[in-house]
Amino acid sequence: MSQNRPDLGTPASYTFPRPQRITVGGGTVVAIDVPGQYLVSVRLVHPYGGAVEPLDAMGVGALTSEVLEDGPDGNSSLAPALERHGAEWVSRVNWDGFITGLDVPVGRLGEAVRLFADAVRRPALNPDDIVRRRDQLLERFWLEAATAGTLAMRSLGGQLFTGRYATPLAGGPVRLADVSPETVASFHSDTLASVAGTLVVVGDLSGVDLTDLGKTVFGDTAPTPERVITAPAPPPGPLPRVLIVDRPGSVQSALVIAHRAPSRSQVDLPRAEGIGEVLGGMFGSRLNLELRERLGYTYGAGARFDLRRDSGVFFMSTQVEADTTAHSITSSLEQVAKLRESGVTEEELVAVRESNTIGLPVSYSTARAMAGSLVDMVVHDLPDDHVDRVRAGYERLTKEALDSAAVEYLRPEEAVVIVVGDAERLGSPLTDIGVGPVEVRTPDELWV
CATH class of the missing domain: 3.30.830.10 (Metalloenzyme, LuxS/M16 peptidase-like)
Structure with missing residues (x-):
């Protein structure tokens, strides 16, 4: 029956x-x-x-x-x-x-x-x-x-x-x-x-x-000292700019487009992470639909914030065929520009809300998951109701809030573009797109 x-x-x-x-x-x-x-x-x-x-x-x-x-x-x-x-x-x-x-x-x-x-x-x-x-x-x-x-x-x-x-x-x-x-x-x-x-x-x-x-x-250990928070300085050099990490003969390129972001305590988490999800944090994100579905350049592209106590990083990343590297960079930056200019759709707003609220009972169904959240609260000096505050922030999220987050938190004019690939093959195309000056290094020269 x-x-x-x-x-x-x-x-x-x-x-x-x-x-x-x-x-x-x-x-x-x-x-x-x-x-x-x-x-x-x-x-x-x-x-x-x-x-x-x-x-x-x-x-x-x-x-x-x-x-x-x-x-x-x-x-x-x-x-x-x-x-x-x-x-x-x-x-x-x-x-x-x-x-x-x-x-x-x-x-x-x-x-x-x-x-x-x-x-x-x-x-x-x-x-x-x-x-x-x-x-x-x-x-x-x-x-x-x-x-x-x-x-x-x-x-x-x-x-x-x-x-x-x-x-x-x-x-x-x-x-x-x-x-x-x-x-x-x-x-x-x-x-x-x-x-x-x-x-x-x-x-x-x-x-x-x-x-x-x-x-x-x-035991008899001493109390934990207060940590002094000091924002780290940026390196010298123009922004935006391009770094090629040379891998001779590589038929693919790994791309990271990134810029500095505020610290964890300085951002409105639902707005910041919400706009990151719209751009590259979900399967239906702007970057994935453009680079994977429409252009067929990659198996996947993503974007997210890495927020620390004293600073933060926002980055987009993907891997593509070498000959599509330059266009992948310009296409990614175009998606950022469109998001800043026109804002999010109603469908994207609903997706961000639901993906960060409906699944919470499952997300916190284990002791390990709850402990992970408590560790996060301890590390970042967050209040005991932090999870509830963030959940409430997602529940009341509006299109206007996400639109303003795109302007506030996405700053392509301050970006560095890192490309791991064949420098001889990529040098001219990456210079021609005019993102910024192009520097080439080998992996051995990165951390001397």
């Missing part, structure tokens, strides 16, 4: 659970109790991302993150020790934070957190382990940079910033090679070993003593 499909109801507005905050010693525990979520996510957040690394030790954070996996006993001892508790290790560094953690069944939470605290505060840091991990990172850097798109993105920092952001997060192949075991030990002693940080805990916490967890993780 056939049945009719039920009609869809109006989606309910999602509300993110309010976290509980407990001060324990020098640190803070931020927790969400999610009944029935028996896999608990634990994250320890320190304000020691790549942006605050000294220029003579660039990449020390990324290397330290790798070395922590060698555990308190060294020689990759951490993973098998955590497996006995059914726990999975987490460690990553971004520009604004150093995040460690684990996902663990709630019944083994206490034992796993004690091991976690030892791994973060008291790792072995054997010199042989550090050198081995450093060599692996260096090898990985060049293996990943063999992909044109990765090389284009790693070339971007030096075109938009001076100082730390001019070198990739992992330190680049030259700077990272200079990071010694003594440098790692000193960095760890001054940061992860001695500073409390903020402990995020999400899952079914009935019967969990959060204060006891905090004591285990924080």
Whole structure:
């Protein structure tokens, strides 16, 4: 017997659970109790991302993150020790934070957190382990940079910033090679070993003593210091301009068109990210429809903001056949100009609203996803109702708000265009389009 499909109801507005905050010693525990979520996510957040690394030790954070996996006993001892508790290790560094953690069944939470605290505060840091991990990172850097798109993105920092952001997060192949075991030990002693940080805990916490967890993780460490926010300076040179990273014989080009953007705290997130989605963040975006569907130049094109505590970047990216490189650049810039001049359509407005509101219950259905949002709040000093504020911002988004965002946040006149491809083949076409002066470098010349 056939049945009719039920009609869809109006989606309910999602509300993110309010976290509980407990001060324990020098640190803070931020927790969400999610009944029935028996896999608990634990994250320890320190304000020691790549942006605050000294220029003579660039990449020390990324290397330290790798070395922590060698555990308190060294020689990759951490993973098998955590497996006995059914726990999975987490460690990553971004520009604004150093995040460690684990996902663990709630019944083994206490034992796993004690091991976690030892791994973060008291790792072995054997010199042989550090050198081995450093060599692996260096090898990985060049293996990943063999992909044109990765090389284009790693070339971007030096075109938009001076100082730390001019070198990739992992330190680049030259700077990272200079990071010694003594440098790692000193960095760890001054940061992860001695500073409390903020402990995020999400899952079914009935019967969990959060204060006891905090004591285990924080011990007698010092309170987390305030980070001084200073906007980084741009490099000298005209804007807009073009950089070709030479890959002789390449039949394809990887493109990145980018400019600086405000910091995370300076933007209206729904407006900024909404206009980024219209331009290149959805399958039906302007760039994808033009470069993929109409011109057939690429399998996909995208655009998005990378917003940090002290600055930001907006970029468009794609990969195309070499002979279509120049037209792909001018076509992308034309889409930006049209968006700034004519604004968004009603269909695009609805798509942005719905893509950022309707799916929230699914997006935050796991402890890991909720913990990720709390980490974001800690790193960027966001209020506990940040998710709800952003959701409400999308719900009340108007065409006028997105139209003004296109003018405010998209600035093609300040752009740099990075092309990874055959310089001999591309030099004349990229000069002829008149975007700006054209410079050619080899990959080896990017991070000296």
